[in-house]
Amino acid sequence: MTDKLSVPVTGLLTGGASVTPVMADRVVAAFLTNYRRTWRASIFSSVLAPLLGLVALGMSLGKVVDAGPGAHAFGTVDGRPVTYLVFLAPALLANTAMQTALGESMYPVMQAMKWQRQYHAAIASPLSALDIYLGHVTFVTLRILMNSTVFFGVMALFGAVHAAGPAGIGPLLALPAAVLTGVAFCAPTIGWAITQERDTGFSLVFRFVMIPLFLFSGTFFPVSQLPAVIQPLAYATPLWHGVDLCRGLALGTATAGSVAGHVAYLSALVAAGVWYGRRTYRRRLNP
Amino acid sequence: MAQITSPELPPAVETALIKAAGLRKVFPPTRRGGDAFTAVDGIDFEVRRGEVFGFLGPNGAGKSSTMRMIGCVSPVSAGELTILGMDPRVDSSRIKARLGVVPQEDSLDLELRVRENLLIYGRYFGLKRAEIAARTAELLDFVQLADRAESTVEPLSGGMKRRLTIARSLINSPEILILDEPTTGLDPQARHVVWDRLFRLKQAGTTLVLTTHYMDEAEQLCDRLVVMDHGRIAAEGSPRDLIERYSTREVLEIRFAPGSGEQEAAVAKAEGLVHSGERGSIERIEELPDRILLYGADGEAALAAVHGSGITPLASLVRRSSLEDVFLHLTGRTLVD
Amino acid sequence: MTTTELPLTTPLARLLLGRRAFGPLGGSKAPVLIERNMVVYRRLWLMLASGFFEPLFYLLSIGVGLGKLTGAVDGVPYTDYVAPGLLAVSAMNGAVFDSTFNVFFKMKYAKTYDAMLATPLRVGDIAVGEISWAQLRGLIYSAAFLAIMVAMGLVHSWWALLALPVTVLIGFAFGAVGMACTTFMRSWQDFDLVTLALMPMFLFSGAFYPLSVYSHWIRVLIEALPLYHGIDLLRALTLGRVHVGLLWDVLYLMVMGAIGALVAGRRLERLLLT
Incomplete structure (x- = not known):
C-alpha cells in the first residue's frame, strides 16, 4: 500500500515564515499546474484505494470480527458496542492523510531538485529557499486536504461517522485532525528528502516506517493488544496520536484533555519539521 | 587451358x-x-x-x-x-x-559501477572473469577512466560515458x-579525446x-x-576522392546583411563569373539562406573578381572544400540544419 | 563459452516464441542475467530484505494482533488462516513488481536490454533470465516466510512442503502476465492500471476472511480471479486439507502463465528487435 497521497494547514506554518516575504504561493501554483497532468494517478489513490480498503476490511472482515470473541474490544458509544467498520474508518482516515503526506514528500522533492530541476529555476527567481520549502509543504497540504475530504465523504456514506458528540459538529473535526496528522508527517519528511542524493532511502521509508506505522499504530486493533513491551513505542508514534484523535472525534468519545494532548504533540512535530526543513532547504539551495 | x-x-x-x-x-x-x-x-x-x-x-x-x-x-x-x-x-x-557496438544512445548499466559495467558485459560474451578483469584494467587505462573505476555511472560527464561505452564495446576484442x-x-x-582513442x-x-x-x-x-x-x-x-570528384579546391563564402535583398542581387552578378575563363573564374554557385558559396580553384582570386564585379559583401571567407560541400553538391542540402 | 548452460530452458523458450527474426530464440545464457542482478543487489541488500519483512509485518499485525479479537475462522485460529493468504499475496506482488516496473524501466529508460542484445545474448536469454531471477528472489522470500510459519506453529501438515513450488507457480503466472502487460505500456501513468488490478485482488480474494461473507455472485466473481486460486492452494497445503479439486487451481495458474509468457515473448522480440 505505497500509494501516493498528500496534506493541510497553512496557518500553522506562516508563523515560521514571517521573516521573508511569503511568495510560496507561486511555488504552489507551479506544483498545481504540474498536478493537473497527473490527476489520473491520484484519483485512484485518493478515491478508490481508501474506498476499497473500507469495504474489504471494514465491512467484509468486519463481519468476521463483529461475530468474534473480541467484538466488545472496540469500546461502546451510547451503550452499544462499536462495530469494526466504525472503529476502523476514522483510523483509515488518518492513514490516508499520512500516506498522502509521505507519497508527495519524497519522490516529488527529488524530482523537483534533481530530475526536472524546477527548484533550480525557482531559486534563480526572487523566491527564497524558505518560500520553496513552504510552497511544497502547502501544496502537499492541499493534496492531504483533498484526499482526506474524499475519504471522509466515503466514511459518511458508509455510516461510519457518528453523529454524536457536542452539538453534533464533533465528528466533522476529524477532518482537520487528519490534515494536521498529515502535515506532521510531510513537514519533516520534505525537509529530509531534500538532503537525499539517491532515491533508495525513500522506498525504505515506505517499507520500514509507513507500513509498520499503518499496521501497528492502533489502526486495526487497540494498541493494548500488542505485547506490553511494544506498547509504549506504539503510543509514541505520531500516527497513533493522529488515529486516536480522529477516532475520538469521529465517535464522539474524545475528551478535552486527550484532544489537547494529541494536537499539542502533532503541532510540535509540525513546528520542528518547519524548523528543520528551513535549514535543510537553505543549505541545499543556497550553498 | x-x-x-x-x-x-x-x-x-x-x-x-x-x-x-x-x-x-x-x-x-x-x-x-x-x-x-x-x-x-x-x-x-x-x-x-x-x-x-x-x-x-x-x-x-x-x-x-x-x-x-x-x-x-x-x-x-x-x-x-x-x-x-x-x-x-x-x-x-x-x-x-x-562485434563491438557503440550505440547512438548510451546504454550503460546505471545500476552497476564503472568497473562492473565492463565485468558484466564481458560475462554476456561468456568470457572468464579473470580474463575480463585483466582486460578491464587495460581498457579503463585506454579510455582514461582508471581513476573512476569504482564510481557509479550517473555522475560521469557525457564524454566519460561515451569513453566508457567504447571501453565496454572492446571487452571482447572485437x-x-x-x-x-x-x-x-x-x-x-x-570529441577530440574520443577521436584520439x-x-x-x-x-x-x-x-x-x-x-x-x-x-x-x-x-x-x-x-x-x-x-x-x-x-x-x-x-x-x-x-x-570525394572532394576532388564533387567539389573544387577552394570555396569563397560571402555574406550580406539579412533581409537587405543584397544577396539576391549578388547571386545574379556572380553568375557572370561562372566559367568566365579569366582569373577568379568559378565553377558553380550555391546559395544558402544566410550566405553564398562560390566554388573555384582559387578563392582569393575569386574574391578579387567578386569585388571587381561590383559586389560588396558584408563578410567573406576563403577556405578549402570539405565533405560538407560534397554533400551540398550531391543533395542540394546541408548536413546539419 | 564458459557460461553455465541451461539446456532445458531453450525448448521452453522456443515453444513460447513465434516469429524468429534471428534464428533460435536462446534462453541457455540466462544465468548471466542472474549474475548481473546479484551484483546489483549486493549493494541493495536492505531493499532486498524489505521484501521479506512486508508480509511478516502483516502477519504480526492482522494475523496475530487482530487475530486475538476474531477468534477461530474456518475452524482454525485466525493467524493460521491468514498466513498462507499473505504468502500468496507476497508471491504475487514480488513477481508483478519485477515484471512490470523493473522491466519497463530497463526497457524504456536504461536501455539495459538493448545493451544486452548487442552481445551474443538473445531475447529468450533475457526473458528467461529476468523471470528466473524474479522466481529465485521470490523463492527465498517464500522459504523464509514458510520457516517463520513453521516456527510459529501455523503449519498443520507435511503437505506444506509443496507450498514452495506453488509460490513459484504463482510467481510465474503473475510475472508472465505482468511482463506481457508491460510490453503494451507507454508511460508510467499506465502503471496505475497495475495497481488498479492488484489492490482489489489483494483485498477481496480471501486472504483475510472466508468468501462465505459474500453473496453468491460476488463469490463466483472472486473465484474467477487468479489470486484466489493461489490462496486456495496454499491454504489447503499448509492446513493439510488437500483434495483433488486443487488440481483446478494448479491448471488455472499454469494456463495463465503460459498465455502470459507466449504474449510476452512475441511482443518483447517485436519491441526490442525492430
Whole structure:
C-alpha cells in the first residue's frame, strides 16, 4: 500500500515564515499546474484505494470480527458496542492523510531538485529557499486536504461517522485532525528528502516506517493488544496520536484533555519539521 | 587451358568483412492505414579488414538503420547482408560475439559501477572473469577512466560515458567496432579525446564502421565513406576522392546583411563569373539562406573578381572544400540544419 | 563459452516464441542475467530484505494482533488462516513488481536490454533470465516466510512442503502476465492500471476472511480471479486439507502463465528487435 497521497494547514506554518516575504504561493501554483497532468494517478489513490480498503476490511472482515470473541474490544458509544467498520474508518482516515503526506514528500522533492530541476529555476527567481520549502509543504497540504475530504465523504456514506458528540459538529473535526496528522508527517519528511542524493532511502521509508506505522499504530486493533513491551513505542508514534484523535472525534468519545494532548504533540512535530526543513532547504539551495 | 588456381588468395571474407547488396529496411506502418517507411532503400557497400569505413549523412538518412542491421538487432527487410562471412538471420549470436557496438544512445548499466559495467558485459560474451578483469584494467587505462573505476555511472560527464561505452564495446576484442554517431552531443574537447582513442584503435588494426553527420569527423577518421541521403548512397570514396570528384579546391563564402535583398542581387552578378575563363573564374554557385558559396580553384582570386564585379559583401571567407560541400553538391542540402 | 548452460530452458523458450527474426530464440545464457542482478543487489541488500519483512509485518499485525479479537475462522485460529493468504499475496506482488516496473524501466529508460542484445545474448536469454531471477528472489522470500510459519506453529501438515513450488507457480503466472502487460505500456501513468488490478485482488480474494461473507455472485466473481486460486492452494497445503479439486487451481495458474509468457515473448522480440 505505497500509494501516493498528500496534506493541510497553512496557518500553522506562516508563523515560521514571517521573516521573508511569503511568495510560496507561486511555488504552489507551479506544483498545481504540474498536478493537473497527473490527476489520473491520484484519483485512484485518493478515491478508490481508501474506498476499497473500507469495504474489504471494514465491512467484509468486519463481519468476521463483529461475530468474534473480541467484538466488545472496540469500546461502546451510547451503550452499544462499536462495530469494526466504525472503529476502523476514522483510523483509515488518518492513514490516508499520512500516506498522502509521505507519497508527495519524497519522490516529488527529488524530482523537483534533481530530475526536472524546477527548484533550480525557482531559486534563480526572487523566491527564497524558505518560500520553496513552504510552497511544497502547502501544496502537499492541499493534496492531504483533498484526499482526506474524499475519504471522509466515503466514511459518511458508509455510516461510519457518528453523529454524536457536542452539538453534533464533533465528528466533522476529524477532518482537520487528519490534515494536521498529515502535515506532521510531510513537514519533516520534505525537509529530509531534500538532503537525499539517491532515491533508495525513500522506498525504505515506505517499507520500514509507513507500513509498520499503518499496521501497528492502533489502526486495526487497540494498541493494548500488542505485547506490553511494544506498547509504549506504539503510543509514541505520531500516527497513533493522529488515529486516536480522529477516532475520538469521529465517535464522539474524545475528551478535552486527550484532544489537547494529541494536537499539542502533532503541532510540535509540525513546528520542528518547519524548523528543520528551513535549514535543510537553505543549505541545499543556497550553498 | 585449365584455370590457374591460386591457393594464397585469401578467402572472400578477408577482403570484405561486411558486404551488402541491395540492402533494404522497411518499417511497417505504425497505424492501420498508414504508410510503410523505407529507411534504407537498396544500398551496396563493402567494408574491408583494417579500414575505417564511414556513413556520412544528415539525420534520417538511414545510417542508424543500417548500423542496427549490421549489429544484428534489426531484421533485414530485403537484399543481402553478410558479416564476417555469416548471415545475420542465421548466425546473429556468432556474429555479435565478434562485434563491438557503440550505440547512438548510451546504454550503460546505471545500476552497476564503472568497473562492473565492463565485468558484466564481458560475462554476456561468456568470457572468464579473470580474463575480463585483466582486460578491464587495460581498457579503463585506454579510455582514461582508471581513476573512476569504482564510481557509479550517473555522475560521469557525457564524454566519460561515451569513453566508457567504447571501453565496454572492446571487452571482447572485437574484429569490427561499429559506432553510431560516436561524438554527437559531446563538447569539442570531449570529441577530440574520443577521436584520439578511435585513431589509436585504427592504428592497432581494428576495423571501424561509423556513422556521423559531422563532416570533420568523417574527414579525420574515415579511410573510405559513403554519402547517404534518403536511404540511398549518393557517392562513395575516400574523403579526398570525394572532394576532388564533387567539389573544387577552394570555396569563397560571402555574406550580406539579412533581409537587405543584397544577396539576391549578388547571386545574379556572380553568375557572370561562372566559367568566365579569366582569373577568379568559378565553377558553380550555391546559395544558402544566410550566405553564398562560390566554388573555384582559387578563392582569393575569386574574391578579387567578386569585388571587381561590383559586389560588396558584408563578410567573406576563403577556405578549402570539405565533405560538407560534397554533400551540398550531391543533395542540394546541408548536413546539419 | 564458459557460461553455465541451461539446456532445458531453450525448448521452453522456443515453444513460447513465434516469429524468429534471428534464428533460435536462446534462453541457455540466462544465468548471466542472474549474475548481473546479484551484483546489483549486493549493494541493495536492505531493499532486498524489505521484501521479506512486508508480509511478516502483516502477519504480526492482522494475523496475530487482530487475530486475538476474531477468534477461530474456518475452524482454525485466525493467524493460521491468514498466513498462507499473505504468502500468496507476497508471491504475487514480488513477481508483478519485477515484471512490470523493473522491466519497463530497463526497457524504456536504461536501455539495459538493448545493451544486452548487442552481445551474443538473445531475447529468450533475457526473458528467461529476468523471470528466473524474479522466481529465485521470490523463492527465498517464500522459504523464509514458510520457516517463520513453521516456527510459529501455523503449519498443520507435511503437505506444506509443496507450498514452495506453488509460490513459484504463482510467481510465474503473475510475472508472465505482468511482463506481457508491460510490453503494451507507454508511460508510467499506465502503471496505475497495475495497481488498479492488484489492490482489489489483494483485498477481496480471501486472504483475510472466508468468501462465505459474500453473496453468491460476488463469490463466483472472486473465484474467477487468479489470486484466489493461489490462496486456495496454499491454504489447503499448509492446513493439510488437500483434495483433488486443487488440481483446478494448479491448471488455472499454469494456463495463465503460459498465455502470459507466449504474449510476452512475441511482443518483447517485436519491441526490442525492430
